[in-house]
Amino acid sequence: MSEAAFALDPRLEADTHHVAALPLCELRLMDDARYPWLILVPRRAGLVEIADLAEAGQALLWREANRSAAALRSVAPCDKLNLGALGNIVRQLHLHVVARMQGDHAWPGPVWGSGAAVPYDAGALAARLAALRQALAA
Template sequence: MSEAAFALDPRLHADTRFVAMLPLCELRLMDDARYPWLILVPRRAGVTEIADLAESEQAQLWREANQAAAALRAIAPCDKLNFGALGNIVRQLHLHVVARTEGDAAWPGPVWGSGAAVPYATDALAARLDALRQKLERDRG
């Protein structure tokens, strides 16, 4: 399970925008303005399940999930954070972190499969990415 052979799944590449490289994961923003939604993708080739990671990598994934969640909550206050690692369509291991608010487009159901994504407007996407990066940088420092 080498990082050298890692390649982001084409669907994840198409549906998300790059935020940052964390020690284990590539952090990406789902391009769906209906929900503040981050995706963590461990840079390990051939990994489909959290259990496929070494124990130390599993612990690192959860540290990074908590870091992503804190950044998300700081820029998009929410009523509930949803975490999910489904992998039924995209097999490459990726962990969703979704900020939910009562009354959002899918509330109280899951965001997966709830209507068509609404891509961010260019300025809104740039602002969201910038806010996330600034928060992550402040937390690292």
């Protein structure tokens, strides 16, 4: 399971934007302006479940999830952070970090399958990416 063999699932590539390369994960922003939504994808080939990572990798994944969640909360204050690793459609291991607000489009249900995504416009996307990168660097 080397980084050299890693390839991002085409659906994740199409539905997200690059935010940062963390030590373990590719951090991506979901292209749905209705929800501040990050996705962490460990850059290791063949991973499907968190349990597929060695213990040290699991610990690093959770550290990166916490760091990403803190950055997300700093740029998109929220009532609740949802974390999930479903993988029912995209089997490649990835962890969702979604900032939720009471009254958002899907509240109180899950964001998955709740209507059609609303892509960011170019200005909002650039601003969100810059804010996230600045928060991660802090």
